[in-house]
Amino acid sequence: MNKSNQIKPLTIRHRIGYALGDFGGCMTFGLMTAFTTRYYINVAMIDTAVIAAMTLVWKLFDALANPFVGVMLDRSFAASGGRRDKFRPWILRMAPLLSLCAILVFTAPGWVDGMARLVVAFSTYLMYEAVYAIHVIAFAGLISGMAVTDDERAQLSSARGIGGTLGGILPQVLFPRIIEAFEGNPQLGYGMGVTVCAAIGLVLCLSCCAMTEERNPASRTVNAAPIRITDIATVLRRNRAVLALCLHGMLQGVLMAVSGSLGTYMYADVLGRLSLMSTAAILGLPVTILFMSLAPKFIRKLGSERVLRSSLLLGAGLYVGLFALHALTTVNIWVHIAWNAVASGMANLSNMMQWGMLGESIEYNEYLTGKRTEGSINGTFNMLRRTGQGLGAATGVALLGMIGYNAELTVQSSGTILGIKALCLLFPALCALGSWLVFRFLWNITPELRQKMTDARKS
Numbered sequence: 001m002n003k004s005n006q007i008k009p010l011t012i013r014h015r016i017g018y019a020l021g022d023f024g025g026c027m028t029f030g031l032m033t034a035f036t037t038r039y040y041i042n043v044a045m046i047d048t049a050v051i052a053a054m055t056l057v058w059k060l061f062d063a064l065a066n067p068f069v070g071v072m073l074d075r076s077f078a079a080s081g082g083r084r085d086k087f088r089p090w091i092l093r094m095a096p097l098l099s100l101c102a103i104l105v106f107t108a109p110g111w112v113d114g115m116a117r118l119v120v121a122f123s124t125y126l127m128y129e130a131v132y133a134i135h136v137i138a139f140a141g142l143i144s145g146m147a148v149t150d151d152e153r154a155q156l157s158s159a160r161g162i163g164g165t166l167g168g169i170l171p172q173v174l175f176p177r178i179i180e181a182f183e184g185n186p187q188l189g190y191g192m193g194v195t196v197c198a199a200i201g202l203v204l205c206l207s208c209c210a211m212t213e214e215r216n217p218a219s220r221t222v223n224a225a226p227i228r229i230t231d232i233a234t235v236l237r238r239n240r241a242v243l244a245l246c247l248h249g250m251l252q253g254v255l256m257a258v259s260g261s262l263g264t265y266m267y268a269d270v271l272g273r274l275s276l277m278s279t280a281a282i283l284g285l286p287v288t289i290l291f292m293s294l295a296p297k298f299i300r301k302l303g304s305e306r307v308l309r310s311s312l313l314l315g316a317g318l319y320v321g322l323f324a325l326h327a328l329t330t331v332n333i334w335v336h337i338a339w340n341a342v343a344s345g346m347a348n349l350s351n352m353m354q355w356g357m358l359g360e361s362i363e364y365n366e367y368l369t370g371k372r373t374e375g376s377i378n379g380t381f382n383m384l385r386r387t388g389q390g391l392g393a394a395t396g397v398a399l400l401g402m403i404g405y406n407a408e409l410t411v412q413s414s415g416t417i418l419g420i421k422a423l424c425l426l427f428p429a430l431c432a433l434g435s436w437l438v439f440r441f442l443w444n445i446t447p448e449l450r451q452k453m454t455d456a457r458k459s
Contacts, residue, residue, distance in 0.1 A: 007215055010152045017211025018146065018156050019163030021091060021139050024204030026167025027197045028102035029132060033168075033260030033389075034277075035175060035190075036105065036125070037397055041407050043186045044109045044117060048401035052394045054122050059390015062129040063383045067232050069137050070379020077375075085214045086374070087145050090138035094131055095205035099198035101128035106194040110187040135205075137382055141374040144359045145214035150450070153356035154296045154304070161292040161352025165285070167204075171197045172281040176274050218372060218457070232380050238368055241361035242377055244442035245354055246384040248435045252351055253388025255431035258396040258423060259344070265400070266424045269412050271333055284341035291345045292352050299353070304360075305443050308353050312436040315347025319429035326421045340425075347432045364445055367453045392427075399423055 040046045077086040104124040109117050143160070147153040175193040182189030214220065236243050268274040291311075298307045322339045325331055358381055366372050403419030405412060412420075 007148055007217070010147070010155060010215075013211050014146060014213060014215075015155055015159040017208050018142065019159040019166075020204045020211065021142070021163065021208030022160045023163035023167040023170075024095070024201040024206075024208060025098070025132070025135055025139060026164050027171055027201030027204065028098055028128075028194075029136075030168040030171040030260075031102060031175060031194060031197055032105070032125075032128065032132075033256060034172060034263060037261040037393070037400075038264045039106055039190055040109075040121060043190060044121060045407075046118065046121065048397055048405070050118065052397040052401070054118075054125075055397060056390060056394040057122075058125055058129055059386060059393060061126060062133055063387040063390060065130065065133050066137060066383035066386060067376065067379040069133050070141075070373075070375040070377070070382070073138060073141065073375030073379075074373055085145070086219060087138040087142040088209050088212060088214060090134055091142070091205060092209045094135040094138070095202055095209075097131045098128070098135055098205070099202040101131050102198045102201075103191075103194050104128075107187075107191045110191070133382070133386075137375065137378045139208075140355060140358070140378040140382065142212065142214070143355050144362050144374045145216055145219040146212060147356075147359055148216050148218075150356070150360060151296075151300070153359040154299050157352055157354075157356035158292050158296050160355055161295070161349075162289055164351070165288045165292065165348075167201070169281040169285050169288075170200070173278045176278050180275055218366070219374060232376060234369070235365055235373075235377060235380065239361060239365050240442050240444045241357070241364050242381070244438050244444075245358055245361055246381050247438045247442070248350065248354060249381050249385035250388035250391075251431045251434045251438070252354070253385045253390075254392035254395075255347065255388075255428045256351075257389040257392030258427045258431075261393050261396050262400065262420065262423050265405070265420050269405075270417055270420055271336065276333065276337070280337045280340065283337055284345065287341045288345045288348070291349050295349060295353065299356075303447070304353055304357050305439055305445075308350050308357070309436050309439050311346045311349040311353075312432045312439075315343055315345075315349075316429045316432035316436070318343035318346060319425050319432070323421060323425035323429070326425070327418070344428070347428060350432075350435060360445060360450075363453055363457075364449070367456055396423060396427075 037051065040051050041048060073086065073090065077084075101124065105121075105128055108124045109121040112120055143153060143156050147156050174196060178193035178196065179186065179189040182192060236246070264274060264277065267277040267280070295307060318339065322331075322336070322343060325339075326336075358378065362372075362374055362377050365377060399419070400423070403423075404416045405420075406416075
């Protein structure tokens with residue numbers, strides 16, 4: 001009998017709990033993506049070139065650490081003999097540290113001046129990156145520990161997408177308004193804002209641990225052969241599905257970093273008011289949730305790859321169209337917000353879908369090698385994803401300086417304004433198109449191969 005038939009169905013509680021985990025993690029990660037650049041430049045008054053260099057080092061550290069974190073999780077589970085859960089304990093341990101490190105990022109640089117400020121800014125962000133790496137790899141691996149079938153992976157991916165979207169949007173709603181409430185003391189405003197968001201994130205992450213369950217028997221199997229860091233090279237060489245997802249993750253990391261870190265400049269300097277970011281986040285939420293709620297239904301009919309490629313291509317086209325409109329005329333604020341919501345919703349749909357497809361690629365890797373290595377594969381995937389985020393963040397900040405952005409000016413030059421539009425709209429379009437090409441030519445899990453994998457699990 002198929003083991004999956006002996007397992008109780010995935011419940012609404014499981015799906016909500018999994019959604020809450022990404023909601024909680026993104027409550028601080030969303031701040032890092034969207035507001036640290038502005039905090040360092042406009043509040044801490046650190047030079048853009050210094051921030052670009054530090055960002056590159058931060059992201060390089062994070063990228064290199066991820067595979068080792070993944071192997072650590074696999075080895076830790078093997079050392080326990082499979083007697084405990086593989087991923088939930090790590091989420092529980094990291095939750096309070098994640099909140100504490102986020103608070104330090106936005107407060108500690110304000111305690112000192114001069115070179116000490118650079119040292120504190122560098123070290124506190126590095127601490128956050130290290131803790132977040134463990135949290136996100138454990139959370140990504142949890143989908144394989146919870147889901148037994150492709151349909152369950154799609155359901156949990158959709159739940160994660162909705163949770164991550166809420167976690168990305170809520171800070172954008174709360175943070176700018178809290179900052180504006182302390183307009184005369186921006187350092188205090190940033191400190192109050194991050195404390196509120198970090199506290200919410202902590203409660204949500206703890207709720208995830210309470211509401212989820214590692215119910216997949218395959219995930220609880222202890223490998224006979226030891227897990228080595230060198231297994232990563234074998235995975236990337238033999239498993240085209242993992243390679244495709246890693247390249248996609250890198251491109252999406254660039255998209256997220258550039259859009260996130262420079263999005264504040266689109267609203268503050270192009271559209272005229274930072275708090276419009278909150279309005280856009282609120283109005284874009286129903287669009288994003290609609291797309292992510294409908295995605296599992298389309299995936300059942302058309303397959304993950306076709307849905308993902310279609311959404312990427314549509315998103316890229318919409319971004320290019322919005323940039324062209326901005327280049328030709330003055331765009332109404334509400335037209336920009338509505339158009340951008342649909343474009344980002346389409347392009348970012350792949351971020352929701354990638355987690356279920358990563359679970360499928362883990363099943364494929366077990367089919368190829370006989371090893372169950374969720375931690376290592378998630379660590380490798382996250383390494384490339386975070387590499388993309390690092391490159392995107394560093395490049396975005398460097399280009400911000402190159403297009404002539406001056407934090408001391410109330411109104412930027414017309415050339416700088418056009419440059420901000422290009423960075424916020426054409427960069428995402430290029431990244432989405434690159435991801436489309438990756439899945440068009442590299443992804444190789446066909447329905448026939450999927451059936452072979454299913455038959456192998458049953459035997």
